Amino acid sequence: MHPIVIIGSGMAGYAVARELRKLNPEQELIMICADDAYNYAKPTLSNALVANKAPEQIALGDAAKMSAQLNMQIINNSWVKSIDASSHSLSYEKDAQLNTLNYSKLVLAVGANPIxxxxxxxxxxxxxxxxxxxxxxxxxxxxxxxxxxxxxxxxxxxxxxxxxxxxxxxxxxxxxxxxxxxxxxxxxxxxxxxxxxxxxxxxxxxxxxxxxxxxxxxxxxxxxxxxxxxxxxxxxxxxxxAIGLQPEINLAKAAGIHTSRGILTNTGLETNLADIFAVGDCAEVNGTLLPYVMPIMQQARALAKTLNGEQTAVHYPAMPVAVKTPAAPLTVLPAPIDVEIQWETEELDDGMIARAIDADGVLRGFVLLGATAAKQRLTLTKQVPDLIPASV
The missing domain is CATH 3.50.50.60 (FAD/NAD(P)-binding domain)
Incomplete structure (x- = not known):
């Protein structure tokens, strides 16, 4: 049996590995990445100064530590050059040498590039x-x-x-x-x-x-x-x-995987090619790109079950995003882009609550500005329909 291979050592790649290890400590697992495979949470970079964190303090573990922790081979500082879906293999370059690796299942966690x-x-x-x-x-x-x-x-x-x-x-x-x-x-x-x-x-x-x-x-x-x-x-x-990110789709596209803005998947995070999946910032799940922490964690949990033999669709409940701007505390739950909404705003002493209401009077999103408004996060989140419902 060939290993499960994860391409990418960002939050999504490590989250999939971590969730899979909870279910299956023995499955052979290999991670290949172009960088040094340090494990860290990318969202911490934009408030590391206030947190008084030097760059050296941000990483939670290097490749050796993560390899031992997750019982996973990590091939770092390596570039995947091509994927051959028909033979379940890929080629990668490390130290100027081209190598071939067979996989049973392949996870693309290749992230996004700055525009x-x-x-x-x-x-x-x-x-x-x-x-x-x-x-x-x-x-x-x-x-x-x-x-x-x-x-x-x-x-x-x-x-x-x-x-x-x-x-x-x-x-x-x-x-x-x-x-x-x-x-x-x-x-x-x-x-x-x-x-x-x-x-x-x-x-x-x-x-x-x-x-x-x-x-x-x-x-x-x-x-x-x-x-x-x-x-x-x-x-x-x-x-x-800081003008935004574009999902990395070149490797997938060259392999014949369907792409649009991101790598296209269904709710099982499956691409159009057998045994190839996509997660994280690169994945366009059912037409939706959500490059935030909570969706990545939902994807990782669902995909880990699927990789372990229990076919599982990702479930997207309403997932508000907390913007790390302490001068203007802000929580946002964007309404789906294909839904017509009207804004209803409630003014508060230190901010406001803006509710996005659809034509049927249903709450589809909200914006909470200020510390007082932030207290309404849980109450309002419960009122918003799931973006991708849980499978029955």
Missing amino acids: RLAIAGDGSDDIHVVNNLNHYKAFRKQLEARSDKRVVILGAGLIGCEFANDLQNTGAQVTVVDLAPQPLGRLLPAHVADQFQTNLEETGIQFVLGTTVEKVSRIDNGDYLVNLANGQTLVSDVVLS
């Missing part, structure tokens, strides 16, 4: 993205080497706003630039976004919205001149891009 804008200027190659621990180490190294700590962040989405709050709380001067007219444009209705923005601005964060970065140039003393499309210029010590 990079085409930006002119000799400083554009110095723009940081933070999508893994090594990225974060490079970002922190440059930040800590600079005395002024002026940071320009491209992108006012969830990650951009979390980093802005984290940096501002630790003495940096932060400017957030986004083409959208409001922060968290995909998650918040305009009236909530306005208040959220005001709360962050009160900490000193500056927003420049409705425009984008055209050019980043190196100037004196290691500074950068950032030219915006609206004619404005900013001087920065560090530039961070």
